[in-house]
Each structure stands twice: as structure tokens, then as C-alpha cells.
Amino acid sequence: MLEKLMENLSFHDVKELKGKVTQVREPFEKQYKVGQLLGSGGFGSVYAAQRLSDGLQVAVKKISLERIHQWARTPNEPGPVPMEIALLQRLWGGGTLAPxxxxxMLDWFEMPGDGYLIVFERPQVCQDLFDFVTERGPLEESLARRFLQQITRALQYCHSSGVVHRDIKDENILVDMRTGEVKIIDFGSGALLKDAPYSEFEGTRVYSPPEWIIRHQYRAEPLTVWSLGVLLFDMVCGDVPFERDEEIIQGKLRFTKRISAECQSLIRRCLAFQPEERPTLDQILSHSWMTASAEDDDCMQESCDYAPSKASL
Known part of the structure; x- marks a missing residue:
């Protein structure tokens, strides 16, 4: 039933249904004060903002209509919404229990004829993982392990909720500098999880698997696992393993830093050429490197105590 309600809609379907539905919302300008630009790209633009009712610091993502390629209907909304909003509603379920x-996502607003604004929580001291690694260089394996454990568990929750992110990369991982906790952001390339292969991809090329480069098809979990392999390599070596399509297809790994045999083993398994040879998310979490004793993981807190160069979402 839910799958039928969240079916993809064409642009003409959206226009027709929008004409039949009138949404009553308190104007964004009366609820939030927008501050500095935090970042921009293919996903849209993200601004720092403050909720006027209680002073809560938030982030506001602005998405133009021309950048919205997927629409969906959900049980919670009278009209069609961008797929990103539908996926976030599905993940959070409207409840207070935080995955x-x-x-x-705290709120969202339609700007008729222009696009949408999505309001997100924003840790007060945060930095995306790209900047985190860029500033510090390759991470200690204990810290990379802690990050990867959190990310993998979050992705398990996504998949169990019927959502696939499809753009896991360092720029889409937010690090809370006070706690060392990480959060997955930007579901703009996401989709509903399905067993059948996908034939469209809006993620980042250097994180895409060889089956997409060669056949323009992929399945959800092998894609996700490949991205995690690239991400782990990036964390412990300081950069992604492949830059060009030919390198992705050849799959030759050159470890530029001294990495433990167990860590290399997990990376190689995640970056197996054949999708069926890659581990599942469960198997990643049970890999010997992931379950290794980490008595010296106090270094994570030391790493996270440094002030970031910028807060980002």
C-alpha cells in the first residue's frame, strides 16, 4: 500500500495534483532567519539559519524546481513532494525517536514556481568528513572503524526502512566535533529500495561501481557496499582509490599508507569487481577488522576536539 502511495510521478502529474491541493503553512520567513551560506553544489544550496520561536540553530537546504527529478506521494501529505522529502519522512516516520x-528533517516549505526549502537539524560544531580528512590527513584505523560502524548501522536502518541513499561519500557524512558521532546527509540522490536493478544514477562518479560504468545497472546493496569500500580507503589513505572510469573497472588498489592486513581485507572485499562477491552490510559489521578490540579508541575524542575550519552540512 505504501509503495503505491510513494510511486514516482511525472512533472505533468505533479502540476495537475498541485492544482487540486492547497497547502496551508506558516510562511518560512515568519519562522526562520537565514544566515550565511554553508555550501552549494549539484544538490542545491545550504544556509545557516535560526528558528525564531526558540533560537534553535538549523540548516536550510534550498532546491530549485529544475533540480528535482523525482517526485513521490506519501500518506502524510495531500500532494506530491520531492523524493528527498518523501524519503526523509519515511526514515523518521513522524515520530520523536531518532534513528x-x-x-x-525538521520541516519543509514549498516556494511556488521556485522550489523547496528543507529545514534540518545542525550540530553546533560540525564538519563534513571530506574537510575532516583533508585537514588531518589519513585517519587512525581506530577512528575510521568507529566512523564506519556508525555509517554502516545507519545504512542498515535506511535499507530496513525501504530507502537507499545512492550517494555515500565523505562530503555526505557530517561529523559532530564534540561527540565524534556522524550523520548521513543529503538524500537528494536517494530512491525507494527495490530488489530489481536500478538503471539511473545521480551519485558521485568516483564512488560508482564497475557494473554501473560498464552496464549502466546496479543493485542497491552492492552499490552501497562498494561506496563504503571507497569511503574506508579514503579515510585511512587520505584520498579515494580511483579517479577515472578505467581505474574503477580495473580495480587495482594501491595503498599509499601503511594499513593493517585486516583493514585491507575489508576494503578489497567491498571493492570486489563482481557485485555478488561483495559482503552484505551485516557481513561488514561482523568482519574481523570491524570487531577488533579498540581500547585505544580514546584517540577519537582527541581528534574531534580540534576546532573545525568551518561548520558545514
């Missing part, structure tokens, strides 16, 4: 490791 760990996933950014929380």
Missing part, C-alpha cells in the same frame, strides 16, 4: 546516524 542514529541520519540527519533529521
Amino acid at each position: 542514529k546516524g541520519i540527519i533529521r
Whole structure:
């Protein structure tokens, strides 16, 4: 039933249904004060903002209509909404119990004829993982392990909720600098989880698997696992393993830093050429490197105590 309600809609379907539905919302301008630009890209633009009712610091993502390629209908809304909003509603379920490791959508607003604004929680001292690694260089394996455990568990929750992110990368992982907790952000390339292969991809090329490069098809979990392999390599070596399509297809790994054999083993398994040879998310969490004793993981707190160069979402 829910799957039927969240079916993809064409642009003409959206226009027709929008004409039949009138949404009553308190204007965004009366609820939030917008501050500095935090970042921009293919996903849209993100601004720092403050909720006027209680002073809560939030982030506001602005998405133009021309950048919205997927629409969906949900049980919670009278009209069609961008797929990103539908996926976040599905993950959070309208409840107060927070799924760990996933950014929380607090509100959203339609700007008729222009696009949408999505309001997110914003940790007061945060930095995306790209900047985190860029500033510090390759991470200690104990810290990379802690991050990967959190990310993998969050992705398990996504998949169990019927959502696939499809753009896991360092720029889409937010690090809370006070707690060392990480959150997955930007579901703009996401989709409903399905067993059948996908034939469209809006994620990041250097994180895409060889089956997409060669056949323009992929399945959800093998895609996710490949991205995690690239992400782990990036964390412990300081950069992604492949830059060009030919390198992705060849799959030759050159470890530029001294990495433990167990860590290399997990990376190689995640980056197996054949999708069926990659581990599942469950198997990643049970891998010997992931379950290793981490008595010296206090270094994570030391790493996270440094002030970031910028707060980002």
C-alpha cells in the first residue's frame, strides 16, 4: 500500500495534483532567519539559519524546481513532494525517536514556481568528513572503524526502512566535533529500495561501481557496499582509490599508507569487481577488522576536539 502511495510521478502529474491541493503553512520567513551560506553544489544550496520561536540553530537546504527529478506521494501529505522529502519522512516516520546516524528533517516549505526549502537539524560544531580528512590527513584505523560502524548501522536502518541513499561519500557524512558521532546527509540522490536493478544514477562518479560504468545497472546493496569500500580507503589513505572510469573497472588498489592486513581485507572485499562477491552490510559489521578490540579508541575524542575550519552540512 505504501509503495503505491510513494510511486514516482511525472512533472505533468505533479502540476495537475498541485492544482487540486492547497497547502496551508506558516510562511518560512515568519519562522526562520537565514544566515550565511554553508555550501552549494549539484544538490542545491545550504544556509545557516535560526528558528525564531526558540533560537534553535538549523540548516536550510534550498532546491530549485529544475533540480528535482523525482517526485513521490506519501500518506502524510495531500500532494506530491520531492523524493528527498518523501524519503526523509519515511526514515523518521513522524515520530520523536531518532534513528542514529541520519540527519533529521525538521520541516519543509514549498516556494511556488521556485522550489523547496528543507529545514534540518545542525550540530553546533560540525564538519563534513571530506574537510575532516583533508585537514588531518589519513585517519587512525581506530577512528575510521568507529566512523564506519556508525555509517554502516545507519545504512542498515535506511535499507530496513525501504530507502537507499545512492550517494555515500565523505562530503555526505557530517561529523559532530564534540561527540565524534556522524550523520548521513543529503538524500537528494536517494530512491525507494527495490530488489530489481536500478538503471539511473545521480551519485558521485568516483564512488560508482564497475557494473554501473560498464552496464549502466546496479543493485542497491552492492552499490552501497562498494561506496563504503571507497569511503574506508579514503579515510585511512587520505584520498579515494580511483579517479577515472578505467581505474574503477580495473580495480587495482594501491595503498599509499601503511594499513593493517585486516583493514585491507575489508576494503578489497567491498571493492570486489563482481557485485555478488561483495559482503552484505551485516557481513561488514561482523568482519574481523570491524570487531577488533579498540581500547585505544580514546584517540577519537582527541581528534574531534580540534576546532573545525568551518561548520558545514
